[in-house]
Each structure stands twice: as structure tokens, then as C-alpha cells.
Amino acid sequence: MKLTILGGGGFRVPLVYGALLQDHAEGRVTHVVLHDLDPARLSAVTRVLAEQAAGVPDAPEVSATTDLDEALRGADFVFSAIRVGGLEGRANDERVALAEGVLGQETVGAGGIAYGLRTVPVAVDIARRVARLAPDAWVINFTNPAGLVTEAMSRHLGDRVIGICDSPVGLGRRIARVLGANPKEAWIDYVGLNHLGWVRGLRVAGRDELPRLLADPDLLGSFEEGKLFGVDWLRSLGAIPNEYLHYYYFNREAVRAYQQAEKTRGAFLHDQQARFYAEMGNPDAPAWKVWEQTRAEREATYMAENRETAGAGERDEDDLSGGYEKVALALMRAIARDERTTLILNVRNQRTLSVLDTDAVIEVPCLVDANGAHPVTVDPLPDHATGLVCAVKAVEREVLAAADSGSRATAVKAFALHPLVDSVNVARRLVEGYTDVHPGLAYLR
Template sequence: MRLTILGGGGFRVPLVYGALLSDRAEGRVTHVTLHDLDPARLAAIARVLTDQAARARAEGVPDAPPAPEVRVTTDLDEALRGADFVFSAIRVGGLAGRAADERVALDEGVLGQETVGAGGIAYGLRTVPVAVDIARRVARLAPDAWVINFTNPAGLVTEAMSRHLGSRVIGICDSPVGLARRVARTLGVADPAAARADYVGLNHLGWLRGLYVDDRDVLPELFADPDRLASFEEGRLFGTDWLRSLGSVPNEYLHYYYFNREAVTAYRQAKQTRGAFLHDQQARFYDELAAGQDPADPAAPAVREGAAWDAWDRTRAEREATYMAENREAAGAGERTADDLESGGYEYVALALMRAIARDERTTLILNVRNRGVLSILDEAAVIEVPCVVDATGARPVAVSQLSGHEAGLVAAVKAVERCVLAAGESGSAQEAVKAFALHPLVDSVQVARRLLEGYRGAHPGLGYLRKD
């Protein structure tokens, strides 16, 4: 089976390759094509994957199948031809673009996070046209391929691509899986992976409303036990009183909504924004590998075997430990624990999704797919994030509890914003772009929305397609 990874020079690609190395079943991925616009980044990640495969061989079981063959290319059409699956993990504008998204928003006193608020809108405005072009090329060059979208904002980008690929594009995110597992572990569930999550919303805007073990909802037990409720990451982040008031466990990204003023203050006071930190951190990593240095000993005359992997692994550990640091500081939640550091493993979600489709191994996963009437407050084509049954025919959303009250209001409002971004990306209308900013719940003024667009146009030449109406 052939897999193409768009954004193949990206830092998180070794996570995906690690999942592929662990797959020894029949029909596994045997060929991986990495596509990126930056040849140096491609070369660096290819070195990491070479070290990773060598490590797997040294530590693996006898008679294990060979590691998937890796090739790299900067030609998009070449990368797509013959692909069975396409992972879209692009970052339009790179981390420098993310840092600019954050700074422009914070200068206006609003949130600049890459998927939430003004920053997410800016990221979407420059990503949607590129994602649509990719979708059209996939439809032409690899019509039988399935696209698994990692690109943020994941729900928005998946919806943009679905207009050209239909149900053959599926968005993934590890946040809901990680949340459900943490709650299950906190409640002492013997097999957290077997618990059925009633999770519903949009990407980075969802709530765990039930957790079923043997058809019994065990989530009320969490709210009845303040000590347990305060013992895991979301309990510390949101506070036990607020979670008990909600009666559900929000996705961690809802901290930006429920504690917006504190989050913005923390971000403005931080020495660096998250995007700027990652930009500097990853620039050092790529520069070291490009220079041929051993990051553990830059004075060494030659790079030792495994040095690229070791450099990547150290950088990854630092990245994960500092995740959402400003939010935890604002909440007084302290450092992340070992359990907090364990995400849902988006690479394993992707592997499970590929297995289910390619081998007709029926499974249930929380994914970003078209609504198909599951949520009554949204239309059929709206991409939502809910549990889905997956098999050879694709992913189908299952019935979930309906949203009401403030949850329904937030989802409807943010989906309306996403639709404005899609309209702007399709038409090039600056008016639609301003409307997207102005309608977002975390932007408090039409005038601020207008200034945000002008600030982003100045920071990103790629937004030049947005014309004055």
C-alpha cells in the first residue's frame, strides 16, 4: 500500500512513520512518499526516518517485514500519482506564519491561537485555497485515494476539501481521543480504549458528554468525586466547580473560550508566543541537521549513527512538555504530568483509520466528517467532530446526544465563521473575510475585525487574493 504525506518535511512526520513501523499486518504500508516545498526539510526528516528504521530493526522482532521504503519529492503531482492514501499535513506560511498570526491578534488584544479565534481565521484564509487545489489534484490524479487531513484548522480544511472529494476526505485530531482516555483512566476503567465516548462538536470545540462502559454511562461518577475530578489535566485546567457546573468535560481548547481574558493576558505577558517558540526551536533542529552536526556534540568531526533521531526526540519532548503552557499558567494548573503528556496519538488514529478502510476492519473513531443529519443544528454538509463507524466504505457518523444551550450556540456561531472563511477563499472577497473575524465569539468589534484583516494582509503576501469589494 502506498502512502503520500504532504508536508513531508514537517516535524511530526516521524510520529506517523513510527506507527507504520509498528504495523506488521498484511496489507501494510510499504512505500511512503514525502512531499514538501523545502528540500532541506525533506532531507532532514528523511535522515530521522532512516535512523528510526535502523533503531526499529535493532530492537524489533525476528523476521519482521522491512521498514516502509521512503522517497522524497518537491513535485506535488508526482507525489500524488499512485497513492492509496494521502495525508495532508501542510502548514501554509510555516511557523513564521503562525507566529505572525499570534502577534497581529495580540496587538489588537484578541486571541491569536492557530486554530481558535483570529489566528485560526487567518490560518484558514491562507490555507483553504491551497487545500482546495490539493483536493482538485487528488480528484484528478488519484481518484481512488483516501485523503486523511491533519492540516489545521482541521474541521475547516476538511470541509473545504470535502466540496471536491466528498466523503473520501476525513479529518483527524487526537485531542478527543486523549480526553476520553484520560477520563477513563481517572475512573479506573480497565480498558480505556474500549469505552464508548459520547463526544460531540467541531474540531477543537467539543464536549465529552458521556462515557459508556458496558452500556453504562460512568461519567457522572467523575462529577460526584471532586478528588478524581481535580486529578487529571482538564480538571486542573478548567477547575472542578466549572466542570460540575457544565456537567460535561470540554476539549482543552475550550479554555480559550471559557477563560478568554486570562488566556489573552497570559499570552501577552509570555516571553514568546507558542508559534514563535516552535519556530525558533525547530529552526535550530533543522539547521543542525542541515549543517551535518551532531546536536549532542557540535564539535564532533562526524555525525554519529542515530544522531538525527536523538535530536528529533529531544526536541519533541520539549515541545510536548510546553504544550498550552500559557493556559496552564493562567489556570494555576502546574506542570504537565506523565499522563497529561500522553496524547490520543494522532498517528495511531490515522493508522487505525487506514486499516479500517484498506482491510475492512470495522472500528469506531472520533473523526471530522460531514454531518449527514447527526447534529440537528447544522446542515448535512457541515463537517463535525463525532464518533464514527469506519470500514471499507469510509467513515459514517453515529448518533450522539444533541447539543443545547450555550454549546449549540457556540457550535453554530463558529460554523458560521467557518462558512465565511470558505466563502472568502472561494470568491476572494475581503468583505467575507472581515465578516469571519467580526462574527467570531472571541473578536469583540467590527472595527477590530477590519484592522485584523489589514494586519494579516500586511504580514502574509499570500492573502493578496482577498480583494476589496
């Protein structure tokens, strides 16, 4: 089976390959094609994978190319993990927003809109090429903003594109762990959009254990979300929000922390990964060891500003191991081998949330089989959550309309309608600032 990874020179590709190395069953991936626009990054990651596979006799073959059509042709699965504009683009997303006093995070608020505006046209081109060159392939989208990009691609690929994120999985795992339950045996009642969802229940053997967690302040305050949001706020909500909702519920504090930070997250990663890829230019450098050290630092500093604002301390060791690659491989196996499973995924709504239309991509538990991912029926969201979901989905739709039409006015509307942008004039200045620094937004007129 052939797997193509778009963004194959990206830093996290070894996580995916590591999961593939553990799969020895019939029908597994035997050939991985890495595609990237940067030959040096491809070379660096290929070296890491070669050392990673040492001693594994049936390791999948790895090849690399800068030719997109060649990479896609004949693929069974396509992992899309591109970053349009690179980490320099992410750092600019943060900087322009923070200069206007609004959040610059890569998927939330102004930064997420800017990232989406320059990513959607590229993702749509990829979707059209997949439809032409590999019409039977399944696309698993890692590219952020994951829900928005998945919806853009679904207009050309239908349900054969599925978005993934490790945040809901990590959240469910942490809740199950503090309740003494096996995460593999728990049903997580989670619903929302990507980076905008809530756990409303966690059922083990048919019993909802979340009320027990909410009733115990010591237990509730013992894991990351309890420390991040505070026990009183979680009990008021009656649910456990995705960590990214910290940017909404504590927006002023988050913006201040980002403004005061020595470096934004994007700038930190830009510098860190520049060092990594530069070191990989040395043919004698121990590729796997250098990658592991860099990854450990990256994971330990994740959402550091938010945790500092909340006094949440360091991340637990169990949360430093990533997870999105495990979701991707479980999804791929379920489809390829009809190994039926349940995963929280980004898929078209169909009739799951009545407040959204059928084509809106949402993030919910899905039953997965050889025919793809099927969203399960969920209870309606409470009004406060419905309001946020509908507002942010409306913004996503304006981003898609702006990307399709090239309308600058529509791009301004997308920024202005976002709950975390507080003025139409700020929205106008954001569009000016972003078009000044991003060549990929030159299409906005």
C-alpha cells in the first residue's frame, strides 16, 4: 500500500513513520513517498527515517520527490501536512495580530484566519489533483486550520477527505486517566469544531463518569485542563473544554502573555527548527538523536504562555508523546482493513448538529469502517457553545468565500466577524498588515 505525505520534509514526519514501523500486519503500508518543496528538508527527514528504521527488517520503503503529481499518482492514502509560508509565515501571523492587540495564534482568531486565507487556495489545488490523479485515494488532513482546510478540500473530494487532530484524543485520555478508566474502553462525548469543542460526558460500561470528576475539586484540578481553566470555571460550564478554548475564555490574559513573551510560539519554532535543519546539513550529525532532542523541547514548551497565565506548571510527562500520528494510523487501518473503530474526527456534519448545514465540517466521534467515517448522533450544544460554534463557522465560510473570489472586502469581513477581533477598523488593518508580509495573499483585491 502506498502512502504519500505532503509536507514530507516537515519536522513531525518521523512520528508518522514511527507508527508505521510498528505495523507488521497484512495490508500495511509498504511504500512511503515524501513530497516537499524544499529538497534540503526532504533530505534531512529522509536521513532521520533511515536511522529510525535501522534494524526493522520490513520497514516501509521511503522515497522523496518535489514533484507533486508524481507523489500523488497511484497513492492509496494521502496525508496532507503542509505549512504554506513556513514557520516564518506563522511568526508573521502572530506578530501582525499582536501589534493590533488581538490574538495571533496559528489556528484561533486573527492568526488562524490569515493562515487559512493563504492555505485554502493551495489545499484546493491539491484536492483537485488528488481527484484527477488518485481518485480512489483517501486524504487524511493534518493541515491547520484543520476544520477549515478539510471543508475546503471536501468541496472537491466529498467524504474522502477526513481531518484529524490530537487535541480531543489527548483531552479524553487525560480525563479517563484521572478517573481511573482505560481510555480505550471509554466513550467520549465530544462535539464542536476543530480547536473549539467540549467533552460533555465520558461513559465507561454505560455509566457517565464526568459528573464524578466535576464533583471532586481535587480530582478536577489534578490534570492539565483543570489547572488551565480552573476548577470553578469547569464546574460552571459542566463540561471540559478543549485547551484551545483558553484563548476565548481568558483572551485578555492570553494576549498579554503573548505580547510579553520573549518570543512568540511561531518565532520559537522557526528558530528551533532552523537549527535542526542546519545541523542536518552536517553529514556526520546523528540524525535520529538530534531530532529526538529537538522534539522533546518542542513538546515541553507547548502552550507555555497559557500555562504560565493560569499557573498550571509544566506539562505532565504522559502528554509529551504526541498522538496525532496514532489517530491517523488508526483511521487508515480502519478504512484499509475494515477494522471498525471509533475516533474523534473532522467530517461533514450531515445531520449531526441541527444548527449547521450538512456540508459544514465539525469535530465529533465517528464510527469508521471501509466506507469511511460516519459521525454519530450527539445531543445539542448548550446555547453558549452553540453561539461560539455558529460564529466561528460563519467566519470560516467567509474565509472560504474570500479564497474563492479573491475579494479583499470579504477577507475583512472574515476578520471583523470573529469573536476575538473587536473592531472593523482592526480587521481592516489586519488585512493590510497580513497582505504586506505574506506574498501568498497577493490574490486579495
